[in-house]
Amino acid sequence: xxxxxxxxxxxxxxxxxxxxxxxxxxxxxxxxxxxxxxxxxxxxxxxxxxxxxxxxxxxxxxxxxxxxxxxxxxxxxxxxxxxxxxxxxxxxxxxxxxxxxxxxxxxxxxxxxxxxxxxxxxxxxxxxxxxxxxxxxxxxxxxxxxxxxxxxxxxxxxxxxxxxxxxxxxxxxxxxxxxxxxxxxxxxxxxxxxxxxxxxxxxxxxxxxxxxxxxxxxxxxxxxxxxxxxxxxxxxxxxxxxxxxxxxxxxxxxxxxxxxxxxxxxxxxxxxxxxxxxxxxxxxxxxxxxxxxxxxxxxxxxxxxxxxxxxxxxxxxxxxxxxxxxxxxxxxxxxxxxxxxxxxxxxxxxxxxxxxxxxxxxxxxxxxxxxxxxxxxxxxxxxxxxxxxxxxxxxxxxxxxxxxxxxxxxxxxxxxxxxxxxxxxxxxxxxxxxxxxxxxxxx
Amino acid sequence: xxxxxxxxxxxxxxxxxxxxxxxxxxxxxxxxxxxxxxxxxxxxxxxxxxxxxxxxxxxxxxxxxxxxxxxxxxxxxxxxxxxxxxxxxxxxxxxxxxxxxxxxxxxxxxxxxxxxxxxxxxxxxxxxxxxxxxxxxxxxxxxxxxxxxxxxxxxxxxxxxxxxxxxxxxxxxxxxxxxxxxxxxxxxxxxxxxxxxxxxxxxxxxxxxxxxxxxxxxxxxxxxxxxxxxxxxxxxxxxxxxxxxxxxxxxxxxxxxxxxxxxxxx
Numbered sequence: 001x002x003x004x005x006x007x008x009x010x011x012x013x014x015x016x017x018x019x020x021x022x023x024x025x026x027x028x029x030x031x032x033x034x035x036x037x038x039x040x041x042x043x044x045x046x047x048x049x050x051x052x053x054x055x056x057x058x059x060x061x062x063x064x065x066x067x068x069x070x071x072x073x074x075x076x077x078x079x080x081x082x083x084x085x086x087x088x089x090x091x092x093x094x095x096x097x098x099x100x101x102x103x104x105x106x107x108x109x110x111x112x113x114x115x116x117x118x119x120x121x122x123x124x125x126x127x128x129x130x131x132x133x134x135x136x137x138x139x140x141x142x143x144x145x146x147x148x149x150x151x152x153x154x155x156x157x158x159x160x161x162x163x164x165x166x167x168x169x170x171x172x173x174x175x176x177x178x179x180x181x182x183x184x185x186x187x188x189x190x191x192x193x194x195x196x197x198x199x200x201x202x203x204x205x206x207x208x209x210x211x212x213x214x215x216x217x218x219x220x221x222x223x224x225x226x227x228x229x230x231x232x233x234x235x236x237x238x239x240x241x242x243x244x245x246x247x248x249x250x251x252x253x254x255x256x257x258x259x260x261x262x263x264x265x266x267x268x269x270x271x272x273x274x275x276x277x278x279x280x281x282x283x284x285x286x287x288x289x290x291x292x293x294x295x296x297x298x299x300x301x302x303x304x305x306x307x308x309x310x311x312x313x314x315x316x317x318x319x320x321x322x323x324x325x326x327x328x329x330x331x332x333x334x335x336x337x338x339x340x341x342x343x344x345x346x347x348x349x350x351x352x353x354x355x356x357x358x359x360x361x362x363x364x365x366x367x368x369x370x371x372x373x374x375x376x377x378x379x380x381x382x383x384x385x386x387x388x389x390x391x392x393x394x395x396x397x398x399x400x401x402x403x404x405x406x407x408x409x410x411x412x413x414x415x416x417x418x419x420x421x422x423x424x425x426x427x428x429x430x431x432x433x434x435x436x437x438x439x440x441x442x443x
Numbered sequence: 444x445x446x447x448x449x450x451x452x453x454x455x456x457x458x459x460x461x462x463x464x465x466x467x468x469x470x471x472x473x474x475x476x477x478x479x480x481x482x483x484x485x486x487x488x489x490x491x492x493x494x495x496x497x498x499x500x501x502x503x504x505x506x507x508x509x510x511x512x513x514x515x516x517x518x519x520x521x522x523x524x525x526x527x528x529x530x531x532x533x534x535x536x537x538x539x540x541x542x543x544x545x546x547x548x549x550x551x552x553x554x555x556x557x558x559x560x561x562x563x564x565x566x567x568x569x570x571x572x573x574x575x576x577x578x579x580x581x582x583x584x585x586x587x588x589x590x591x592x593x594x595x596x597x598x599x600x601x602x603x604x605x606x607x608x609x610x611x612x613x614x615x616x617x618x619x620x621x622x623x624x625x626x627x628x629x630x631x632x633x634x635x636x637x638x639x640x641x642x643x644x645x646x647x648x649x650x651x652x653x654x655x656x657x658x659x660x661x662x663x664x665x666x667x668x669x670x671x672x673x674x675x676x677x678x679x680x681x682x683x684x685x686x687x688x689x690x691x692x693x694x695x696x697x698x699x700x701x702x703x704x705x706x707x708x709x
Contacts, residue, residue: 340530343500344588348544348595349520358543362534439533442577 035075081225088224089216099215102156104128106138107196110183111164111207113147115176120145124164126196127153128211131219146170152209157218159210161202178205223409228416231409240410241401243393249417251393255311256379256425259318263375267323268368271330272360281331288324296321296382300389309390314383321382322375329371333364366433366440373429380422395421445511447474447497447599447631452506454492454657465656466492467503472650472659476598479625479632479668481646483639483692485699489657490635491603497633498524498601511598520544523597525588525605531576538563538572540587544595562590565627566620582613586620593628602634606641618644619676626672639692643667643685644676651692653699661695663688 048054059065085093089101108125122143129135137151146169154160163172170176179185181192181199191200197212219227236245243251273280274288299317307313337360345359387396395418402410433440454467466489474480482490495501497508499518508515510522523544524530531540538559539546545555563569566586568579576584585605592600605621606614618641625632625645636642642649647668653660665688671679679685 338529340526341532343498343518344524344526344530344591345532345543345547346500346518347498347520347522347524347597347601348547348591350543350547354547358547359532362532365534437534439575439577442533442575 031079032076035079036072039069039071039075084222085225087215087217088219088222088227090224091226100212101214101216102128102218103196103211103214104130104156105196107194109181109194109196109199111147111178112180112183113165113168113170113176114179115146115170115174118146118170119179120147122147122164122168123149124162124207124209125149125151126209126211127151128156128196129153131155131157142167147176154209154211156211157213159208161206161208164207172205178207181207220406220408223412227409228413231407232413232417235410235413240398245398245417248393248395248398249421252380252383252387252395253421255314255318255383255394256376259315259383260322260372260375260379262315262319263322263379264326264372266319267326268330270323271327271332272334272364274327274331275334275364276360284327288327291320292324292328296378297385300386303386304390309392314386314391317386318379318383321378325371325375325378326368329367329374330364333367333371334360336367337363362439365437369429369433369437369440373426373433376425376429377422380418380425384418446476446478447472447633448509449473449493449497450507450509452493452496452503452508454489454496454501455504467496468656468658469506470652470657470659471506474631474633474648476631477629479634479645479647481634481636481642481649482652483636483642483646483649483696484652484657484660485654485696485703487657487703488652488654488699490652492657493652494601494603494633494635497599498522520548520595521598523592523595523600525585525592525600525602527604528581528584528608531584531587531591533575533577535576536572537568537574537576537579537587540576541572541590541594543591548595558594559590562594565593565624566590580613581609582617585609585617589620589624593624593630597630599631599633602632604635604637607637614641615676619671621645622668622672622676625668639689639696640680643689643692644671644679649692651695654703660699 053065053067056062056065082093082097084090086097086099089098106125106127108123110121110123112119112121122145123140125138125140127135127138133155135153137153140149140151143149147165148167148169150162150164150167152160152162164178165171165176168176178201179187182194184192186192186199186201188201188203188205191198198210200208200210202208223231232245239245240248270284270288274284275281296317299320303313303317303320307316341359341363342355345355350358383394384396387394388400391397395414399411399414399418402408402414449470449472452467452470453465455463455465457463470489470493472480482493484490492501496503497515499515499522515522532543535543541562542555542559545558550558559572560569563572566589568583568586568590571579571583576587579587588605602621606617609617621632621634622645624630634642634645636645643665645668646663646665649663649665650659651661651663652658667679667682667685670682
C-alpha cells in the first residue's frame, strides 16, 4: 500500500510540474501557428507553385500531400538558438532581444528599527557584482542614531541574510526590532519590494537581501551560446582531462565501429544460419529472443565485473548491442526471400552455393542495412552511456566529469557533438544504403 | 521415347489438424516434344501442385515423371519456370537477369552476351537491357522472365499463370508473344491459367482439372493455338467453335465451384 501511495505522490509531482509548464507549451504552439500564418501570408504574395500537389483540393488526410516544409524546419532551428540567446543574454543577439537580466550595480535601502519606544533609520548600501569578480563591500559612514549604516556586496543571482542590527547600538538582544524597510512596514515572514529586488524578513527577524534575478538563466543552468562555442575552441585546442577533444570523440567512434563490425561479422552469419536451417533456428531462437529485449545498458555492470572498464569491456558491450540486432535483421532478410525467386534460380540451374551468393545474400541486403542503421544508433547510444559509467576517455566520460564540476558549457557542448555525430552516422548509413542497395523495397 | 510423361501422379499430405488432403489423384499426361498444354481449373484443383511436382520443387507420394526417358528428381535446368510476378532478381539489370542461367553454367562472357542480345531482340527489350528490372512495367518484366527462361535452353517451359497480373491489353500482346516463341523455339510448354480464354487461345491441348481430389476432368485438343500463330488473336476469338468451347468449359468450372461452395455460389 505504501508503494501505491508513493507512486501516487510521484505522479502528483510530475503532473504538477507538467501543469506548471503548460502555459509555456501553449505559448510555443501559438508561436508555431503564428509563424505558419505569417509564412503562408508571405507565400501567397510570392509566385504560386503550379506542381501537381498544388492543385489538390483535398490535402487534410492525404498522406502524400504532407511533406516537410523547409521554411518551418529552418525557422524552428533558428528559433531554438534565438531563445537560447535571449534567455542567456547572448552577445550574438542585439540587447533589445534579451529578456531582463539579473540586477547588477549599486543601490541602497533604509530600514527602521524600534527599540524601547525609540525609533531610528539606517541605510544599507548594496553592491551586486558579476559572477567571477570579487568586489568588497563599499566603505560607509556609520551615521547617527543607535542604528548604524551597513554595506553588503554579493554576486548576481545570490541572496544573503544580513544581520543589520549587528553593528547597531541596540541589537536584537536589547529588544530592537526592524519595523520598516524603505518606509514600508515589515514583520517577520513579510517582504518589501525595493528598487533592486526584494527584501524579506525571516521568522526570527533577520533581513534577507535578494537582488532581482531577472528572466535570464544562470550560466550554471544554461550557459550562453558563445560560452559553449568558446569552450569548444578551448577544448579542441588544449583538451580536457589529458586528452584532446579529437581523442575523446575518436575513442568513442572507434569503440562503436569495432563493436559494430564484430557484431555484424558474427551476427549476420548467425542470422543466415537461423534463416536457412530449422536446427539453428530452434537452437538460437530462445537465446536471441531473450537477449534482444535486454537493453545493452543493463549489461554494463556485468561487463565491468567481467572485463573491467577498459577497451575490451566497452567493445564486448557494443558487440553484444549490435549482435542481436544484426542476427535478427539477417534472419528476416533470409526469411523474406520470395520462394518464387529461389525456385526460379533452381530452375535456371543454380547450385545451393550459387543461390546463396546470387539470390539469398542480395535479397537480404536491404534488411541487413536497415538493421545496421538501427545497430549503429544503438551502439552510439550505448557507448556514451557506458562512458558515463566508467571510462578514461570518450565523449560520455567528458560530459560526466564536466557535470561533476558543474561545467555546464562542456556538458552542453558534448551533448551537441554527440548529437551531431549520431546524426552524421545515420545520414552516412542512409547514403550508403541508397548507393549499395538501390533495389530496396522494389521487389 | 522423348517428351514429358506424367504417370499416375498422386499427392497426399497431412494437415496439422490430423486430416489429410488428396491434392492430386492419379494424374497421367503424355506430352510430346513441342506440344503446348494449357491446364485450367477452379482454385484448389491442384494445378499449381502439379506444376511444382513437374518442376521438381515437390515430391509426389506416388507416380513418376519422365523427361526424355530420364526420371525427374528435384529441380533442374532442363525444366524452366516462368512465374506470375516477382521472380526476377531486382538487384540485377535486365541483361544480368536474362544471362543468369548461362552464368550459372559458367558460360564464357562472349557466347553469353550473344544469347542475351538475341533474346532481348526476340522479346523486344534491347534498349532496356541496362535498366533495373523494377524500372520496367509489369508486361516488360514478364518479357524479361520469358527471355531469362529461354536463355537457359530448357526442354520444357513451365508457366505458372505468367500473365495473370497483367492488364487486359498487355495480356493480349503477351499471349501473341508466347505463341510466337512456342512456334519459333519448338519448346514443350505447360501453361497454368485461370483464364478460360487464355487456355483456349494458347493451349494446343487443354486439360480441365477438378478439385477434391485434384484430378483430370476433361481433355481437349484445340485448333486455336495453331490458328493464332502470327495472327490477330481477336480474329481467333471470333471463330464460332471458340465461343462454344468457352461456354462449355465455363459452365463446367461453374458447376465445380458450386459443388465446392455447396450451392452458396448462386
